[in-house]
Amino acid sequence: MENEQLVVSSSPHVRSESSVSGIMLDVVIALVPAVIAAAIFFGMRALFVIGISIATAVLTEALIQYLMKKPVTINDWSAVVTGLLLAFNLPPTAPWWLAVIGSAFAIAIVKQLFGGLSYNFLNPALAARAFLLASWPVRMTAWAQPGVDAVTTATPLAQPGVDAVTTATPLAILKGTESAGQLPSLMDMFIGNIGGTIGETSALALLIGAAYLLYKRVINWRIPFVYIATVGVLTWILGPDGAFTGQPLYHILCGGLILGAFFMATDYVTSPVTPLGQIIMGLGCGIITVVIRLYGGYPEGVSYSILFMNVAAPLIERYTVPKKFGEVKGRA
Amino acid sequence: MKTVTFKGGIHPSYNKEFTASKPIRPAALPQTAVIPLQQHVGAPCKPLVKAGDEVKVGQKIGEAGGFVSVPVHASVSGKVVAVEPRLHPGGQQVMSLVIESDGQDTVDENVQPRGDIDKLSAKEIIDIIKEAGIAGLGGAAFPTHVKLSPPPDKKVELVIINGAECEPYLTCDHRLMLEQTDDVIYGTRAIMKALGVSKGIIAIENNKPDAIAAMLKATSAYANIEVMALKTKYPQGAEKQLIKAITGKEVPSGGLPADVGTVVDNVGTAATIARAIKTGMPLIERAVTVTGRGIKEPANLMVRIGTPFSQLIDECGGFADKPGKVIMGGPMMGIAQYSLDVPVIKGTSGILVLTEGEAQAPQVQVCIRCARCVEACPADLLPLYISRYALAGMYDKAEQYNAMDCIECGCCSFECPAKRPLVESIRLAKRAIAANRRKAG
Numbered sequence: 001m002e003n004e005q006l007v008v009s010s011s012p013h014v015r016s017e018s019s020v021s022g023i024m025l026d027v028v029i030a031l032v033p034a035v036i037a038a039a040i041f042f043g044m045r046a047l048f049v050i051g052i053s054i055a056t057a058v059l060t061e062a063l064i065q066y067l068m069k070k071p072v073t074i075n076d077w078s079a080v081v082t083g084l085l086l087a088f089n090l091p092p093t094a095p096w097w098l099a100v101i102g103s104a105f106a107i108a109i110v111k112q113l114f115g116g117l118s119y120n121f122l123n124p125a126l127a128a129r130a131f132l133l134a135s136w137p138v139r140m141t142a143w144a145q146p147g148v149d150a151v152t153t154a155t156p157l158a159q160p161g162v163d164a165v166t167t168a169t170p171l172a173i174l175k176g177t178e179s180a181g182q183l184p185s186l187m188d189m190f191i192g193n194i195g196g197t198i199g200e201t202s203a204l205a206l207l208i209g210a211a212y213l214l215y216k217r218v219i220n221w222r223i224p225f226v227y228i229a230t231v232g233v234l235t236w237i238l239g240p241d242g243a244f245t246g247q248p249l250y251h252i253l254c255g256g257l258i259l260g261a262f263f264m265a266t267d268y269v270t271s272p273v274t275p276l277g278q279i280i281m282g283l284g285c286g287i288i289t290v291v292i293r294l295y296g297g298y299p300e301g302v303s304y305s306i307l308f309m310n311v312a313a314p315l316i317e318r319y320t321v322p323k324k325f326g327e328v329k330g331r332a
Numbered sequence: 333m334k335t336v337t338f339k340g341g342i343h344p345s346y347n348k349e350f351t352a353s354k355p356i357r358p359a360a361l362p363q364t365a366v367i368p369l370q371q372h373v374g375a376p377c378k379p380l381v382k383a384g385d386e387v388k389v390g391q392k393i394g395e396a397g398g399f400v401s402v403p404v405h406a407s408v409s410g411k412v413v414a415v416e417p418r419l420h421p422g423g424q425q426v427m428s429l430v431i432e433s434d435g436q437d438t439v440d441e442n443v444q445p446r447g448d449i450d451k452l453s454a455k456e457i458i459d460i461i462k463e464a465g466i467a468g469l470g471g472a473a474f475p476t477h478v479k480l481s482p483p484p485d486k487k488v489e490l491v492i493i494n495g496a497e498c499e500p501y502l503t504c505d506h507r508l509m510l511e512q513t514d515d516v517i518y519g520t521r522a523i524m525k526a527l528g529v530s531k532g533i534i535a536i537e538n539n540k541p542d543a544i545a546a547m548l549k550a551t552s553a554y555a556n557i558e559v560m561a562l563k564t565k566y567p568q569g570a571e572k573q574l575i576k577a578i579t580g581k582e583v584p585s586g587g588l589p590a591d592v593g594t595v596v597d598n599v600g601t602a603a604t605i606a607r608a609i610k611t612g613m614p615l616i617e618r619a620v621t622v623t624g625r626g627i628k629e630p631a632n633l634m635v636r637i638g639t640p641f642s643q644l645i646d647e648c649g650g651f652a653d654k655p656g657k658v659i660m661g662g663p664m665m666g667i668a669q670y671s672l673d674v675p676v677i678k679g680t681s682g683i684l685v686l687t688e689g690e691a692q693a694p695q696v697q698v699c700i701r702c703a704r705c706v707e708a709c710p711a712d713l714l715p716l717y718i719s720r721y722a723l724a725g726m727y728d729k730a731e732q733y734n735a736m737d738c739i740e741c742g743c744c745s746f747e748c749p750a751k752r753p754l755v756e757s758i759r760l761a762k763r764a765i766a767a768n769r770r771k772a773g
Contacts, residue, residue: 006655006656006657006658006668006669006670006671006691007656007657007668007691007692007693008657008668008669008670009657009668009693009756010668010753010755010756010759011659011663011664011665011666011667011668011740011742011755012663012664012665012742012745012746012755013657013659013663013664013666013668013684013686013691014344014345014500014663014664014690014746015694015745015746015748015751016342016344016746016747016748016749018704018747018748018749019749019750019751020697020700020749020750022749023700023702023749076697116698117698117700118698118699118700118701119698217704220707268700268701268702268703269700269701273701273703273706273714273716274703274706274714275706275707278703321714321733322706322712322713322714323712324585324711324712324713324734324737325572325576325582325585325710325711325712325713325737326572326582326583326584326585326586326587326711326737327582327584327585328584328585
């Protein structure tokens with residue numbers, strides 16, 4: 001009977017249908033509404049930047065893996081996700097070479113140099129964005145509406161009429177009803193009819209994608225909901241006219257919060273795997289974002305807060321190991 | 333009906349429809365029965381017969397080798413032709429008694445009704461169970477009388493009869509609950525009496541509404557036996573998860589159900605206890621689900637212990653195609669076989685045949701830290717880290733991450749999108765840690 005050539009392996013003998021490429025593809029699918037929104041509000045130029053960025057990311061990954069004699073894994077879609085997210089962080093006016101340098105940096109330096117998928121300690125797209133912002137601050141903030149020269153990805157935070165790159169900028173706009181008139185309407189902010197980076201402006205499109213990711217269990221609620229709730233509550237409490245006078249809805253809809261909370265802070269590799277750790281991650285991102293936005297040197301704090309929490313993630317994880325089933329207090 | 337459950341777990345494809353509606357039918361008597369002297373957790377048996385001896389059905393042929401051990405009995409009448417190591421479905425060679433059947437199925441004279449549970453004492457019931465060679469029929473085959481003899485400082489207050497049958501494909505417990513309803517309840521009462529417990533709960537996953545209905549109807553006469561519906565989720569039938577779902581209590585790490593005042597027995601075990609008391613027939617047969625896409629006519633069979641797998645596969649029409657994998661038990665925790673020349677033992681709940689396509693090993697990729705294993709783990713562990721340390725041979729680190737609390741349910745490996753060998757490597761770490769502890773011991 002031994003000649004039946006039966007497969008022998010350790011249990012379990014069945015596996016779920018999920019796969020790495022399936023998850024990454026789901027993220028790409030979830031970002032499609034935002035790509036469409038970008039095309040509508042910023043035109044073909046935005047699609048061009050997105051295309052360049054994705055192509056560079058995929059080619060860079062393939063090239064480096066080929067040179068390092070490692071298996072080429074571009075079919076896992078993870079490079080596509082990185083290229084797409086990087087493009088989402090660029091202004092629609094970005095020149096082609098900015099997308100190429102950013103994307104190549106994200107893949108070559110931040111991802112592959114640290115060992116490839118799942119060994120990078122920073123989110124590649126965000127780290128590349130920080131690199132570009134530090135190297136080409138003017139190019140990175142050349143918004144579709146000229147005249148705004150704030151160092152920001154969050155134009156509504158530094159609208160025309162406010163001319164300086166100061167911590168007072170967003171606070172000035174959000175200070176009171178008279179200056180709030182200069183802000184775009186909440187509806188425009190919700191659908192994305194405002195200035196900003198390619199992928200961050202349309203909350204509606206991003207939320208459709210986020211709902212898809214939640215439904216497909218690619219992400220869970222902890223990081224994004226805690227993050228957004230923290231920003232909402234803190235900006236409301238720390239209002240310009242004293243406690244509870246803030247405008248949390250503007251703070252939630254403007255800048256890169258929705259994009260960051262659902263698509264970047266939830267990056268598996270750079271966020272904690274423990275349930276409590278994920279809540280702390282969301283909380284930390286929220287606090288740092290608000291502190292930067294209200295009191296920091298930049299009008300926007302989403303990407304730096306996530307990068308900061310990326311670095312803290314291993315430490316958070318170590319201190320949030322869940323209580324094991326049946327753990328006895330005082331004995332274990 | 334309100335359903336209860338535990339935290340974590342998975343929802344695999346249950347594939348119960350192959351056999352759920354197939355009544356248990358008796359399998360043909362084996363021509364040669366191979367009775368391993370080790371079919372249970374604990375010490376192996378000492379043989380009571382030698383080659384050339386005539387044996388009858390139900391005759392004790394192997395004596396328990398200690399307290400945590402149970403005797404084995406002849407499942408057919410005939411002649412012992414060999415006492416020798418034979419391949420065991422656990423994968424090793426195990427000393428076994430080989431009986432050539434005479435086809436007469438002559439029952440041993442000692443197989444006599446043992447009386448009524450109302451008249452038997454707790455000790456008498458436990459002795460009957462022990463002598464009948466009864467070990468947990470859910471699959472683990474832990475000697476039942478040991479569970480029924482908790483240390484005096486542990487007060488058991490609740491008996492849970494496990495009819496969850498959360499393993500995909502398997503339906504033999506489901507059929508037992510439908511077809512041997514009264515025996516399951518009789519056995520439940522016997523267990524309750526043996527432990528001096530006044531409350532029993534028969535727990536069934538809600539994907540078996542007919543079994544729940546049958547049990548509700550049959551237990552209506554017994555105020556102290558309750559039927560409880562469990563949410564259908566794997567591993568709902570795992571002992572500690574079952575107790576948590578029903579009582580809300582967690583069995584302490586490294587502890588036993590008795591630590592939270594509970595004893596859990598499988599429905600098949602209960603029915604076998606009923607038979608042992610009512611007829612005196614020890615554990616010589618059990619219900620086995622023979623199923624899977626790789627088998628022509630899936631069925632539920634009542635099988636004599638010692639029947640070779642190959643015979644049961646033939647009885648179910650043979651392989652549907654070239655078989656990929658033959659598993660004893662379910663797909664989540666079952667043991668893959670490399671030969672069909674192994675006998676059905678007390679813990680054989682099923683024989684699952686996967687097709688070649690289903691048996692193909694998936695390609696392993698790097699961990700992307702998606703935390704699905706963390707969400708799925710019913711023991712609240714971090715499988716990705718235990719596995720990482722296990723694969724690196726860092727067993728002390730694996731132990732720090734509570735490797736020994738892993739119940740080996742396989743949820744982590746099932747969920748892993750990178751198809752990593754999570755539970756497989758954790759199992760490895762557990763063996764190494766246990767070996768180290770013994771050495772240090």
